Structures are given as structure tokens and as C-alpha cells.
Amino acid sequence: MITVNNLVKNFNNLQVLRGISCHIKPQEVVVVIGPSGSGKSTFLRCLNQLETATSGEIIIDGVTITDPKTDLNAVRQEVGMVFQRFNLFPHMTALQNVSLAPMKVRKQSKKEAEDLAMSLLQRVGLEDKAHQYPEKLSGGQQQRVAIARALAMRPKIMLFDEPTSALDPEMVGEVLEVMKNLALEGMTMVIVSHEMGFAREVGDRVFFMDEGLIVEEGKPAQLFYNPQNPRTQAFLSKIL
């Protein structure tokens, strides 16, 4: 589903990603952990080219998205993204947030798009908030709307960039619940998160990143309880 070969990303003189290679299978749920500044978010943002790769290759569903000739708008329709700070459109209701892209990008009719949006809001448990504006919603509700918004494009892959880090603790659960259901339904997911419990329960594989590299990867149980690399050990001893 996703193949990354020797991905490098520089910001001016700073090398943030220093040659990442990995392969993610369809329906796999990968959780990326690591200290801040390790390049986790940058790696994720390269996967839909919100950050342009400096060098290396990313192939998604057979399309080499790092090729400058690739139509990125078409690729991004297949790769949904959920942000740490939700980034809902404040001038639109929840329903409008979710139905906009299907209408404008997929060219669905208003009726079609709104039916779809309504069913997705139902799926994240927010059908009664459909006509509310984001400012009237709690953080957890906003993030669930954001997930519905990404799902409305019927993506093949979902990227989550620290989806619960900006939430009050009591709202983390409701967002993780939605993500868990998504994983159970077979969505291919890449999640940057420090929710270890979630990673253990839902993740198929965990990547530990440090200083722009995937230092260690493995099944959650193996990586969390029996880390091999000293840097992974040091990091986990600090957070567990």
C-alpha cells in the first residue's frame, strides 16, 4: 500500500528525515512514536506531500507520489489526514465541513454529499451536532468531525498526526474509540501518537523514530516490552 525508499527531507540546512525506508501493507495499522523533533510528523506529512520530499521515493497504491509529474490532488483524495489541531473550517457547520470536499472535489450533488456526511457524522456519534459550528463543539467532538471530514473522500489510507495531543484527557477516549473502529473495519492507518495503550491494542506494528530515522520497528508487544535498541529503551523508560 505504502512503500517508502530512502526518504530524505531537509528544511534549509536542517536534515529532518535522513533516509527512511519502510513498507506498509493494506489494512495495516502502524503507530509511529519517538521523541519530539525526531521527524515523526514530517514523515507523516510527506506521505501526502504536504511536505515535499527532498529526495527518495514514496509509492502509494502503485503511484509514485514523489514524481513531480504526479497529480497530487488526485493522490490526496485517496489519503485522508487528521491534524493535531483539528483544522476544521470555522465558517462552516459540521455538516458543511464534511460535505464540502465530496461536492467540490468528487463533484457529488449536494444531496448525495450531505447524505454521505450525515451517515459519517452518525458513525462518529455526532449526527445531533451536524448543524453546529466548530466553536460550539468540544475538542473531542471537533476531532471526530475532522475524522468524518477525511473519511468523506473515501480514502484508502488515513494519516493521523497526534490526533489526541491537543485534547483534554477526558476526551481522548472518544476519539481513540472512533479510530479503533476504523482500524477494525480494515482501514490502512499511519498514526503518530503517544497513546501507548491504544498502540498496543490496535497497532499491528510500531515504528520508533529518532533523529530522522526509523531506529526500530516491531509488533507492539515486542517493541514495548522487549526493545532491542538502546535509544528505544531510553525513550520508553521515560514515558512508560
Add this chain to the structure above:
Amino acid sequence: MDFRIEVVTKYLPMLLQGMKMTVQLTSIAVTAGTIIGLFISLLRLSRFKPLVWLARAYVDFLRGTPLLVQIFLVHYGLPRLLGTNSISPDISGSIALCINSGAYTAEIFRAGIQSIDRGQMEAARSLGMTYAQAMYYIILPQAFKRCIPPLGNEFIAMLKDSSLVSVIALRELTQSGRIMLTRSFRPIETWLTVALLYLIMTLTISQLVSYLERRFAKDDHGE
């Protein structure tokens, strides 16, 4: 002091004619200025460097030189440039005000667009929208709301600055005042009335702007 009200009433119809012209001129300038300004601000924010330079040159030139000089340049320069006879002051005056207003409005829009959180553009692009779609559906509606107060100020400034086109004998309010003066020889009655008429217009606009601001604030769905 003898203030002769009958002088005012005698020339008031003429002044009101001029006032009408001032309103028309300002409306044209602000409308065209908004369109030009939006266009220039989008060039200014584009990724293509020559377009950015072009937009900057436009804004710097028009904000860095006096409007009065720009009016002369258009009125006396443009006919030479085009090889035509002189242009009517109505036309050249309007053109000068439009391009000048465009430069100030461009900066207002640029600031408004840049004030919108980067995450908005990223969220829109991550859904597969093009840059243009993201601008149109997501960024501009939010930016525009923030631009209303400065646009109102620009409207008022342009209304007052439009008096400068009296130098090319365009019969707006100030020019009508000059004509009234040469016929009546009553400077106090003349300029006080003219000032009062300007004041009525500017106060009306600022009321209108604060009304719009309140309306938009009411359905302001936060940041």
C-alpha cells in the same frame, strides 16, 4: 460674524450635484480597487517570483508616491502615451483613484489572507482541493471578514482623497465648492458647507461599516 445662510441655500443644489459625483467616484474607486486589490494580493502571495515582484512594484509605486502626482500622471501623461487627445477628467480621475485604491486594498487583503492559520490551507489541500478551491472556499471567506474594518477605513480615506481630483477640474464636491467660492466670494459659507457634506458622508460610511462588523461578528464562528 455674519454667516449668510441664503448663500448656502442658493448654491446647495450645485454642491449636492458635486456630492453625488464624489459618491460615484468613490464607489467606482473602491469597487474597482477591491477587485484590483484582490488580484494583486493573490499575485503577491503566489509562488511564481516574477508575479510577486510585479505585485510589489505596483503596490510600492502607488503607495510611495503622492496621489496628486498620480492624478497628474494619468490625466496629462496617459493621452501622450496613447497618442490621443486629452482625456475627460471624469475618466482620468476615476482611473487614478481606482489604481491607487487597488494598491492599498491589496495590502489589506494580503494581511487578511496571511492572518488565516496555515492549518486551514493544509486541511483543504489534504482533502484533494486545488490551491484555487482552497482559497475560494476556505481562506478568502475567513480573510474577507477580517478585512471589513480596514476596508471601511480605506473607503473613508478614498472618499476624502477623491477631493484631489478637483485639480483637474473634475466637478466633484470640492471642485463645486471652488466654483461656489468664485461666484459668491463667501469662503466661510462655502468651505464650511463643503466640510459638513463630507462629514455626513464619512459618518454614514463608518456607521455602515460598524453595522457590517456587528452583523458578521454575530455569525462569527470563532477561530
